[in-house]
């Protein structure tokens with residue numbers, strides 16, 4: 328295969344508004360790559376999971392993601408014309424599915440802020456894999472608008488969802504979202520989602536030492552036996568604005584020990600290849616997993632790298648394909664779409680981009696320049712490419 332790949336644009340947060348370079352449609356046409364569902368990257372990893380950011384805006388200002396001091400009223404959010412339309416998103420998603428994607432997650436920013444998001448859900452729910460099955464379609468939300476949206480999302484074809492919730496204590500929660508949003512409304516949103524038949528529901532809790540780690544056990548108590556799967560996420564060094572320090576990370580192994588002082592837990596096998604969470608089930612008196620009591624998960628992106636089977640790609644709000652959460656550049660698919668590229672062109676471009684992928688940031692973290700250091704490249708923000 329020729330070494331050149333389709334055009335890249337640098338996606339530094341303050342360079343996003345530059346006009347992308349002209350598309351290399353001519354090159355793509357000279358090097359077609361048809362879809363056969365067997366696409367692999369340079370490390371033999373398939374493409375299975377596509378995360379689509381539908382907005383770079385949010386109604387929360389979690390300090391680990393969109394700190395208020397940076398994401399203020401003067402922050403240059405993307406203008407409407409830069410955003411991919413629902414039709415453009417669906418065209419890209421269709422080619423990714425033809426290349427092997429089996430799971431699509433809508434994210435952001437806050438995805439429920441995107442106007443008429445249910446229309447996009449309808450379009451994505453209609454996609455079929457080469458063997459004719461539906462795609463596992465889900466969404467990650469902060470839950471603020473969920474109470475009013477749950478039924479509409481379900482009717483549009485959403486199957487399940489994940490709600491981010493960093494604590495049950497109202498004061499802690501209001502501090503973490505930094506817009507004084509009450510925890511009760513998120514809990515109402517989770518109930519509405521359950522009542523609408525969106526399930527299984529997962530709850531993601533980012534744990535930051537000294538801020539909300541004392542909420543871990545109350546959260547586990549609250550969700551045990553509820554049917555909701557609670558997952559603890561290690562606070563990550565994504566982007567450049569959250570002031571991450573290793574000392575703020577509570578390793579999953581420590582959390583597991585803390586939880587085991589109150590709950591007997593047994594390790595569970597992964598359900599799918601490339602699963603991000605290590606699963607532990609609440610045990611019954613005989614040490615077996617009690618399915619009614621449920622399970623918890625640990626996403627240990629900092630202390631236990633899981634790059635070796637990472638099968639995830641991320642599509643930014645303006646159509647840049649990112650191959651790693653810690654990437655500092657994306658691959659511009661929008662320019663292919665907007666310069667008359669065909670579906671076959673798009674499929675070839677995605678194929679070449681994925682085939683050349685060699686990312687494994689978490690495995691190399693210790694050897695990388697620290698977040699925000701002058702010697703390191705600026706990484707893209709989580710709110711821009713989604714979690």
Ligand code: SAM
Pocket residue numbers: 385391392434435436437438467468469489490491531532533560561562563564565569709710713714
């Ligand atoms: N706004 C939605 C939400 O909060 O669920 C979707 C977008 S948010 C970027 C997706 C996920 O990323 C959330 O579960 C959030 O907690 C997680 N996240 C954001 N910044 C993070 C960080 N620095 N470390 C770990 N997880 C983070």
Ligand code: SF4
Pocket residue numbers: 385386387388389392393435436437469491710
């Ligand atoms: Fe918004 Fe989600 Fe980021 Fe919090 S984690 S600021 S809710 S995008």
Ligand code: SF4
Pocket residue numbers: 633634637638639650651652653686687688689690
């Ligand atoms: Fe995947 Fe990059 Fe995270 Fe490794 S660091 S698991 S390659 S997204």
